[in-house]
Amino acid sequence: MSVPFEYTPIAQSVIEECEHLDTASLSDALDSLGIDGGLPGIASQVPGTRCVGIAFTVQYQPVDASKGFRGAANYIDQVPSGSVIVSSNSGRHDCTVWGDIMTHFALANGIKGTVIDGVARDIDTVINCNYPLFSRGRFMQSAKNRTQLKAVQVPLVIDGITIRPGDLMVCDGSGCVVVPQ
Template identity: 80%
Template sequence: MSAHIEPVAITQTVLDACEHLDTASLSDALDSLGINGGLPGIVSQVPGTRCVGVAFTVQYEAVDTPRAFKGAANYIDHVPCGAVIVSSNAGRHDCTVWGDIMTHFALANGIKGTVIDGVARDIDTVIRCNYPLFSRGRFMQSAKNRAQLKAVQVPVVIDGVTVRPGDLLVCDGSGCVVIPQQLAAEVVRRAQAVEQTERSIIEAISTGSTLENARSTYRYDQPWLTDAEKVSVGERP
């Protein structure tokens, strides 16, 4: 039996910090904790966009009664401002669960972005709106009579990675990463250290250091160590 996980509210400080962190650094921070948070195969459909927010999860399933319109998108009326929608359509490529109407609604209501385990349509409109949309691909065929809403605000599993309501989502040009809400502050702290380590290495090689020496000096084997932690183990800050 899996342990019950108590929800923890993600602070605005953590959300603000993530606006300045990339998914690669956050993934490295998760690696340091033995957690796999990347969502393989889900990529940006609107170049140059990114999003940060708490997960509002949506679970779809195949229709049980063909030709019965289900209004499967109406859940969006209940998505809070600042959320990132995580929509699980079992990775299906034959029907979409996102399009232009939902994009306009999301923009009008402060929704930060959408992550789809599946495909989306009306991509030209989504690009014109500059809305952060991340999915497995693009396909124009509607979900009407093909997929129906099963549940909202339940854990969803994408390629073995569980996304729970309230988890932290960060998405950029490298993909999407989910951070368990109870670990968000620690992951952000470690990701900030990763980025500082990489800045130090880049500065060193730009002034003549070899890559090997720079990586050794700044502990690239454990880039999530802070300068103080590196000093404590006898390494140069």
């Protein structure tokens, strides 16, 4: 499914420092270094939440109908505590890759938040759980027979911004910023 991506872990002190910074300040700092780190069009679905953590990347692809049903969430038990899941569903608005079941699992396992290049569902439950979820919007239709897992822990490109496993993700009400390693 994927080859493990090698990366140098970001120091815990850097992660802790970023807990106190907003995305606008981080974006300005990256901009001054000539680094474009903002993810346009991806917004908080749960007002007042934020997350800071190491990117765990997930890539989806359209279902190959000839191969039958393939689960879209078969990676979730591989995600380390303290991670921010970054999922690329190629910006699709017709099916979701996140909902209430994934939210409950994430909360129970110390996952800091989720960023989706696509849409999410079960938003009322996600809001009631106060789980940090950032996506392009909301839609109720599941991924079943529409999209499938392609790879985990591989570099993703979302709107021209590369997110690598191990990059630092900081998300708040203004959006999401990728701080590269």
